[in-house]
Amino acid sequence: MKSAIYFLVCGVFVTLATSYNLYDKSLVKEDGNNNQSIATRFDAEKDVLFLLYTQKNPLNPEYISVGDAASLGNFNVKNSLKLVIHGWIANSNFLDAIREAYIASGEDCNIVMVDWSKGSEDLLYNEARDRAVSVGERTAALLEFLVSKGLGLSNIHLVGHSLGAHAAGVAGNRMKSGKVGRITGLDPAAPLYSAESVTDRLDSTDAAYVDVIHTCGGVLGWADPLGHSDFYPNGGTMVQPGCNTNVAELGLGSCSHNRCPALFAESITTKKGFVGVKCSNWLLYQTGMCSMNDKELMGDKTSTSARGTYYLKTASSSPFAEG
Numbered sequence: 001m002k003s004a005i006y007f008l009v010c011g012v013f014v015t016l017a018t019s020y021n022l023y024d025k026s027l028v029k030e031d032g033n034n035n036q037s038i039a040t041r042f043d044a045e046k047d048v049l050f051l052l053y054t055q056k057n058p059l060n061p062e063y064i065s066v067g068d069a070a071s072l073g074n075f076n077v078k079n080s081l082k083l084v085i086h087g088w089i090a091n092s093n094f095l096d097a098i099r100e101a102y103i104a105s106g107e108d109c110n111i112v113m114v115d116w117s118k119g120s121e122d123l124l125y126n127e128a129r130d131r132a133v134s135v136g137e138r139t140a141a142l143l144e145f146l147v148s149k150g151l152g153l154s155n156i157h158l159v160g161h162s163l164g165a166h167a168a169g170v171a172g173n174r175m176k177s178g179k180v181g182r183i184t185g186l187d188p189a190a191p192l193y194s195a196e197s198v199t200d201r202l203d204s205t206d207a208a209y210v211d212v213i214h215t216c217g218g219v220l221g222w223a224d225p226l227g228h229s230d231f232y233p234n235g236g237t238m239v240q241p242g243c244n245t246n247v248a249e250l251g252l253g254s255c256s257h258n259r260c261p262a263l264f265a266e267s268i269t270t271k272k273g274f275v276g277v278k279c280s281n282w283l284l285y286q287t288g289m290c291s292m293n294d295k296e297l298m299g300d301k302t303s304t305s306a307r308g309t310y311y312l313k314t315a316s317s318s319p320f321a322e323g
Contacts (some may be wrong), residue, residue, distance in 0.1 A: 042127075043056065044134035047118040050142055053093055053111040054064060055159035058103040064112065065143050069149065075110050077150035081155065083112045083137065083143075087162025087189065088128045095261055113141060120163065129192050132163045133200050136170025147177050154208070156180040157276045161261050162220070167210075169202030183207040187214055187221035204228050205300035209304040211252040213264065215240055216257040223294075231298040231305040233263060233314050234272070235282035242316030263320055267299020272321040274298035277311030285311035 051061035054074045057322045062073040082102055086094050092115035102111050119131040137159075147153060158180060160168035163187035172180050185202045193201055203226060204210045210227035214236035221320030223236070234240055243255035267274055279290035295304040314320040 003017040005166035012111040025072055035070065042119040042122075042131050042134075044116070044119075044131070044138040044261075047116065048135055048138040049092075049115040051113040051115060053099055053103065055103065055106070055108055055111065059111070064142065066138075066145050067210040072149070075146070076108075077124070077146065079153075080107075080109045081112060081146065081151060082109050082138070083114060083134070083156070083158045083168075085114040085160040085164030085167050086116070086120065087160075088120050089123070090124060091115050094112055095265075098159065098261060098268070101321070103177075105233070105269050114164070114167075122297075129163060129166075129189070133170050134193045135164075136167040137174050139167065139171035140174035143171060143175060143180065144177055151290060153178045157182045157184070158207070159184045159264065160188075161186040162257065163292060165189065166193070166201045169206040170200060171209075171261040172206030174200055179206075179208045181207065182209045182211070183227075184210040184264065184300075184302075185210065185218055185222075185258050186227060186264055188212065190220060190222045200282045211302050213260050213298060213308070215263070216253040217261040219253040220257040221253075221260070221294045225309055228304075229278070229296065229302060229308060229310065231261075231274075231276050231302075231310045231312065232282060233298065233312050235311070241314060262318065263314065264299050266318065266320055267297070268299060268317065270321045271300070272319070274312055274314065274321050275323055276312040278308050280309065282311055 035298055050064040052064050052073065053061055053076055056074045063071065064075065065071040071154055074292060077231065078102045082097050084095050086092055092113035097110050099113055102109060110320050116135045120128050122128050145157060158168040158171060165188035172183050182200065184207055186200050211229045214221055214223065214228040215233060216238045217236040238253035238256035240256040240259045243259065263274065274297060276284060276296050277290050278293040279285040284290050296303060296310050298312060
């Protein structure tokens with residue numbers, strides 16, 4: 001039954017995306033009978049781009065090439081790495097708020113935005129899902145290269161949204177030099193992942209610490225706990241506060257799904273903080289039965305010692321944090 005729902009969601013999403021032309025027309029080809037189909041050309045080695053931003057170049061990225069030391073430019077192996085991976089029908093600009101927040105924080109870190117839009121913008125969701133594996137493997141190649149240049153594994157923090165969360169998990173899984181320090185999954189994609197091997201999706205073994213934020217669980221996002229700690233703002237399901245209960249949201253949950261990166265971006269600089277309460281479910285949290293339990297900050301500032309499931313409420317518009 002769940003698989004049928006996932007397929008239905010993907011089908012409706014594709015229909016809407018087509019109507020809004022959210023894909024590269026160059027991917028469409030015609031056969032001899034003038035029948036159109038979406039091309040599946042994607043070479044991760046060439047089509048996955050790594051854009052480096054630092055406090056020295058906050059607006060204009062440098063492009064890192066795996067194996068090319070000269071391309072590292074402003075990359076400082078003594079600083080931490082924040083590597084961010086987008087999801088389906090998106091590009092690295094979609095998660096610009098996260099990059100901007102790290103720059104605004106003043107932290108002297110390396111920010112690498114992974115752009116695999118040549119593969120993610122394919123309207124065939126199953127194709128994009130399969131490509132997430134090669135994106136993760138290519139990302140692992142980059143990480144191994146950076147580690148060979150002196151970057152510490154514990155200083156690596158991967159952040160992925162939707163399919164990007166699973167790509168981050170694959171990257172962590174494929175590391176041969178050791179486990180990366182942390183992976184944060186932002187509403188990891190659910191459609192077509194229910195039977196997927198853990199080696200090709202995000203799970204708690206992919207990093208020394210894995211934390212997950214759920215905002216559209218059971219529809220576009222994964223509902224069950226996946227990490228060492230899992231956070232469920234407003235119950236972790238659609239409709240998130242401030243998301244309209246129109247047909248598109250009720251059928252797809254796109255607003256709720258995309259709320260997750262916004263929450264994470266705000267968590268980087270907010271003074272108030274997203275305070276989660278350890279609890280077994282949303283109902284108990286709402287009744288106040290868990291109010292005396294352990295508290296933990298959700299997002300960038302989550303402690304790697306946190307374990308279990310946490311619930312919290314957010315505002316309906318930015319700033320979302322309620323403390």
